[in-house]
Amino acid sequence: MAKQAVRFSKKKRTQYRFQKLKMCKKCNRYSVLNDENCPKCASEFVGIESLVKSIFKNRLLTESIWILIIVCMGIVAAPTVETLYYSLIAGVIFVISYVLLTSIFMKSEYFIQLKKLLRVDFKKIQAGIQFDSDLAKEDVKQDQLAPAYEKLREIGDFMDNDQVKIRRVMVLNEIALRSDMELELEELIPSSYDKDFVKYALEVLKINRTLITKKCIAYFIHYRDAVVIDFGMDSLISVAGTALRMKLYILEFSGFIEEFLDYFPKERLLRLCNIVHANPDVEWGSLEEKTKRLVAMKYHYDPDFKRFVS
Numbered sequence: 485m486a487k488q489a490v491r492f493s494k495k496k497r498t499q500y501r502f503q504k505l506k507m508c509k510k511c512n513r514y515s516v517l518n519d520e521n522c523p524k525c526a527s528e529f530v531g532i533e534s535l536v537k538s539i540f541k542n543r544l545l546t547e548s549i550w551i552l553i554i555v556c557m558g559i560v561a562a563p564t565v566e567t568l569y570y571s572l573i574a575g576v577i578f579v580i581s582y583v584l585l586t587s588i589f590m591k592s593e594y595f596i597q598l599k600k601l602l603r604v605d606f607k608k609i610q611a612g613i614q615f616d617s618d619l620a621k622e623d624v625k626q627d628q629l630a631p632a633y634e635k636l637r638e639i640g641d642f643m644d645n646d647q648v649k650i651r652r653v654m655v656l657n658e659i660a661l662r663s664d665m666e667l668e669l670e671e672l673i674p675s676s677y678d679k680d681f682v683k684y685a686l687e688v689l690k691i692n693r694t695l696i697t698k699k700c701i702a703y704f705i706h707y708r709d710a711v712v713i714d715f716g717m718d719s720l721i722s723v724a725g726t727a728l729r730m731k732l733y734i735l736e737f738s739g740f741i742e743e744f745l746d747y748f749p750k751e752r753l754l755r756l757c758n759i760v761h762a763n764p765d766v767e768w769g770s771l772e773e774k775t776k777r778l779v780a781m782k783y784h785y786d787p788d789f790k791r792f793v794s
């Protein structure tokens with residue numbers, strides 16, 4: 485089946501994960517999606533931060549009213565004018581110090597309130613994300629892959645688990661990937677071998693090598709047997725070829741690279757020679773020897789390799 489050509493909207497980034505949470509006060513439902521309005525009742529979502537702030541304000545108001553009531557009771561119960569003044573002064577001092585202390589501890593109070601809300605509403609948040617996830621499922625059923633992926637991306641940003649990762653990867657595998665897309669790879673690495681993930685990673689490798697990071701190469705090495713069974717030896721050779729991207733990677737994966745040295749296309753081997761040649765002080769180990777031997781054997785006539793042949 486032909487892959488779908490889509491365009492993703494730009495990802496919204498937040499400093500903390502919890503900032504993605506919002507709530508529809510009418511449905512009493514949480515969501516982590518990008519929508520401004522609730523898809524069920526169309527009312528505007530309220531961000532978790534405003535939610536915490538309003539809870540905080542209400543608490544402050546209730547406490548202030550209590551202080552005021554106590555001061556008033558003191559005034560009413562005062563037997564003489566003198567004690568009335570005393571209770572009035574005490575009341576004013578108390579209110580001022582209360583306001584002062586609250587403003588000093590505002591930030592920590594805010595986080596205490598936030599933690600409390602997240603704890604109390606944990607089940608509700610879970611149910612909300614389940615609802616978001618069902619919406620994504622519905623999009624997939626309708627073949628609306630871009631909105632489905634964007635929903636799963638928001639959910640995945642909020643919670644880090646294999647199930648969401650694999651669902652994202654499965655949608656991505658139905659899409660024609662392009663280098664101008666804001667793709668992710670390292671964030672999608674699952675905790676065990678997954679064929680869909682490897683399929684996606686190999687597709688990414690073709691369009692944007694810079695996304696194949698250390699963690700990703702390590703994943704391929706760890707599950708190399710399964711990768712070879714499902715995708716053939718060429719896939720491992722390509723991954724080893726991407727490890728030549730950086731000096732640090734070459735050092736880290738020198739054994740892995742050495743294994744596939746004979747199979748690299750000329751351009752990759754040339755890159756390796758250039759890096760090794762430019763860094764004579766680095767301890768390259770047996771990789772350097774084997775590379776030299778290979779060049780002498782296979783490319784000794786090639787002018788591109790001339791400066792590496794001694």
Ligand SMILES: [Zn+2]
Pocket residue numbers: 508509510511512522523524525526527
């Ligand atoms: Zn609603």
